[in-house]
Amino acid sequence: MDTAPRPVISATGLFTPEESISNEELVASFNAYVERFNAANAAAIEAGEVRPLEPSSVEFIEKASGIKSRHVMAKAPVLDPEIMAPRWEERADEDLSILAEIGVAAARDALARAGREARDVDAVLCAASNMQRPYPAMAIEIQQALGIDGFAFDMNVACSSATFGIQTAADYIRAGHARSVLVVSPEITSGHLNWRDRASHFIFGDVATAVLVEEADLAPTAHWDILGTRLKTVFSNNIRNNFGFLNRAHPDTADTPDKLFVQEGRKVFKEVVPMVAQMIVDEAGRLGIDPQALRRLWLHQANAGMNRLIAQRVLGHEASADESPTVLDTYGNTSSAGSIIAFHLHSADLREGDTGLICSFGAGYSAGTVFVRKAG
Ligand code: COA
Secondary structure, rough: OOOOOOOOEEEEEEEEEOOOEEEHHHHHHHHHHHHHHHOOHHHHHHHHOOOOOOOOHHHHHHHHHOOOOEEEHHHHHHHHHOOOOOOOOOOOOOOOOOHHHHHHHHHHHHHHHHOOHHHOOOOOEEEEEOOOOOOHHHHHHHHHHOOOOEEEEEEEEEHHHHHHHHHHHHHHHHHHHOEEEEEEEEOOHOOOOOOOOOOOOOOOEEEEEEEEEEEHHOOOOOOEEEEEEEEEEOOOOOOOOOOOOHHHHHHHHHHHHHHOOOHHHHHHHHHHHHHHHHHHHHHHHHHHHHHHHOOOEEOOOOOOOHHHHHHHHHOOOOOOOOEEEEEEEHHHOHHHHHHHHHHOOOOOOOOOHHHHHHHHEEEOOEEEEEEEEEOO
């Protein structure tokens, strides 16, 4: 008999910023920027030396992505055509960092839902694509703020950070290195989004999620058994961000647009959909699960069309909103947090024995699957 500790998800937590930007507000701000740019460069545009900027449109954004609004930590500066970036007071090193603050809020929510005290947790993984600084690790700051005695570290696998974090936490539990692990994904994506780029200015939103992964013996009666996890990476330049400390080595290009998020969205769409659909079906086969019998898919939230296609290939029919819930309409793409928000907001109604899938995919490329079954 296998006596290795069995990892489960005890609870999840969510922090949602109060402020939200609608597509209408976003497009009005972007188009004001475009008008100002074209007016300021009228002579050069006329002479053919500068290309005029083209306006954005609400219709395009909704049709191409399914996004209608997104939450942000600071709305006014993002919408100010003179700024188009987040702005807030720099905090002293002694004060809690803003990224840690929202991570702590999500973590506290997860702990409260599990009926767990922070002192019972052994480890914190800050699994996110947008770290505020290289060190000290955001995870250690979150650990300290929560009062956890143990270990913590950061891990960045872009949009798949949370599922990679869940597998890492599950492996610590299986190996007996920890009994209770918090996987925290604070994503302040508004800092790396180029709000002046027509092709991507509508994509991202800010949020934080937390997943409490624990040994089954410790978990509350109502929890989610982790049936299996699988990770995959395939190198691609189609989603890239060249920001880093080595930018100092070539100061002339330190502020070029590739130091923010850039992507070939159409290529990503075409390449990632078949890769992820196949990965899900293969992993379901390995676990002896009929993919068509999955009760719900909590997919990465980047594009409604991608999710429609992936869900169809996995389930064998067009998925209903109940089978593949969407949160990107109001949250936008929240990077690693997307599939966890979907799970957090759309899992309470499932019954004991129902099986579902948390699945992420994104830059790297990276993809992760976590098959879960409701218990208790
Ligand atoms: N407003 C109006 N028109 C726009 C626009 C905007 N904001 N942005 C682009 N367009 C235009 C383009 O100029 C192009 O016009 P053309 O056909 O005349 O050349 C047309 O719309 C199509 O542009 P394209 O960039 O090919 O759009 P798309 O249909 O591929 O949608 C994405 C763009 C980003 C929404 C989509 O590709 C996507 O979501 N891909 C997946 C990305 C993903 O998962 N990334 C993971 C990130 S973590």
